[in-house]
Amino acid sequence: MPLLDAKDVNVYYEATHADRIWAVRDVSLSLEEGEFVGVVGESGCGKSTLGFALTQMLRPPAHLTGGAITFDGREVTGLSPERLRAFRRGGIALVLQSGMNALNPVRNVENMIGDVLKAHAAKSERPSSRQIHQRATELLQMVELPPEVLKNFPHELSGGMRQRTAIALALALEPRVIVFDEPTTALDVLVQAAVLKTIKELQRMRKFAALLISHDMSVVLGETDRTIVMYGGRIVEDQPSSSMLSGEHHPYTEALMRCYGDPRADRIELSDIAGSPPDLSLPDQGCSFAPRCKEAEEVCTTSLPLLHPWRQGRLACHTRAVGKNHIGEADRVL
Ligand SMILES: Nc1ncnc2c1ncn2[C@@H]1O[C@H](COP(=O)(O)OP(=O)(O)O)[C@@H](O)[C@H]1O
Numbered sequence: 434m435p436l437l438d439a440k441d442v443n444v445y446y447e448a449t450h451a452d453r454i455w456a457v458r459d460v461s462l463s464l465e466e467g468e469f470v471g472v473v474g475e476s477g478c479g480k481s482t483l484g485f486a487l488t489q490m491l492r493p494p495a496h497l498t499g500g501a502i503t504f505d506g507r508e509v510t511g512l513s514p515e516r517l518r519a520f521r522r523g524g525i526a527l528v529l530q531s532g533m534n535a536l537n538p539v540r541n542v543e544n545m546i547g548d549v550l551k552a553h554a555a556k557s558e559r560p561s562s563r564q565i566h567q568r569a570t571e572l573l574q575m576v577e578l579p580p581e582v583l584k585n586f587p588h589e590l591s592g593g594m595r596q597r598t599a600i601a602l603a604l605a606l607e608p609r610v611i612v613f614d615e616p617t618t619a620l621d622v623l624v625q626a627a628v629l630k631t632i633k634e635l636q637r638m639r640k641f642a643a644l645l646i647s648h649d650m651s652v653v654l655g656e657t658d659r660t661i662v663m664y665g666g667r668i669v670e671d672q673p674s675s676s677m678l679s680g681e682h683h684p685y686t687e688a689l690m691r692c693y694g695d696p697r698a699d700r701i702e703l704s705d706i707a708g709s710p711p712d713l714s715l716p717d718q719g720c721s722f723a724p725r726c727k728e729a730e731e732v733c734t735t736s737l738p739l740l741h742p743w744r745q746g747r748l749a750c751h752t753r754a755v756g757k758n759h760i761g762e763a764d765r766v767l
């Protein structure tokens with residue numbers, strides 16, 4: 434049984450001026466104990482919304498419809514606030530892009546960690562100041578920050594240190610799953626690599642399962658076991674990360690791979706494909722990537738491709754249908 438399992442999850446935003454914006458569409462994914470999975474796709478394709486849905490952090494105007502999310506075999510959608518607090522202990526944590534936003538500007542690091550520990554402790558087990566100090570020191574050590582940082586306020590820390598503090602806060606409740614949403618995007622390249630290394634080491638040592646969300650394929654492929662590619666709110670491909678570097682893939686994955694390793698990846702608009710991401714307020718007729726896809730056939734504009742088993746994972750593409758290509762001829766270099 435997977436640790437985290439999402440089936441047919443749909444999320445829309447209620448927009449005042451228009452219809453609903455369907456940011457996540459029919460997403461099914463599962464995460465095994467200790468697995469490290471990446472989620473990639475251009476900005477606006479629904480990655481963060483999915484991260485919020487999985488961690489039960491969606492707030493209006495976002496609405497989850499249909500589908501089911503289970504953690505350790507138990508349904509976690511629609512939990513009462515009390516149950517939700519219990520679920521956060523040993524459950525799922527979320528680390529956001531900007532450490533600063535997750536941190537309380539008027540609390541020092543030790544107090545912030547204390548706040549989290551107190552808020553989620555059972556009534557009979559309220560931690561003492563000494564226990565908080567000890568645990569906070571331990572957590573800082575895990576994220577490779579010196580103990581002096583305990584007394585610092587967020588504005589006194591660099592971007593990298595803030596992001597490490599945000600990770601320490603997420604670790605405080607010993608989650609079994611952590612969703613990292615663009616954890617290094619706001620950092621410069623060297624700091625980014627160091628923080629990613631810490632995340633990877635923590636994941637290996639603490640054995641939590643992780644979902645690493647990024648617009649940058651090179652961030653995800655370097656760290657993860659499996660990579661999920663999203664386009665227009667849907668999963669279009671899901672494969673072992675090691676297989677992404679070669680062979681045939683979804684045409685959108687192949688386009689992302691052409692930007693691989695380019696430090697401008699966040700600004701690249703997939704220059705070799707004309708057009709822009711789909712309007713998420715419209716129902717999709719056919720494949721939402723078809724208007725930008727050089728390989729699109731007629732069927733791609735009329736019928737929605739469903740995820741089906743492909744190579745070692747899953748794929749949603751008519752032009753890569755089983756039987757048209759087989760693994761033997763798929764090893765052309767991108
Ligand atoms: N609060 C909101 N209200 C309305 N639309 C939103 C809101 N947040 C996100 N969206 C829309 O949902 C879609 C997916 O956004 P998001 O999940 O942030 O994508 P990503 O993380 O991949 O950049 C985008 O079209 C975005 O404009």
Ligand SMILES: [Mg+2]
Pocket residue numbers: 480481482614615
């Ligand atoms: Mg995002």
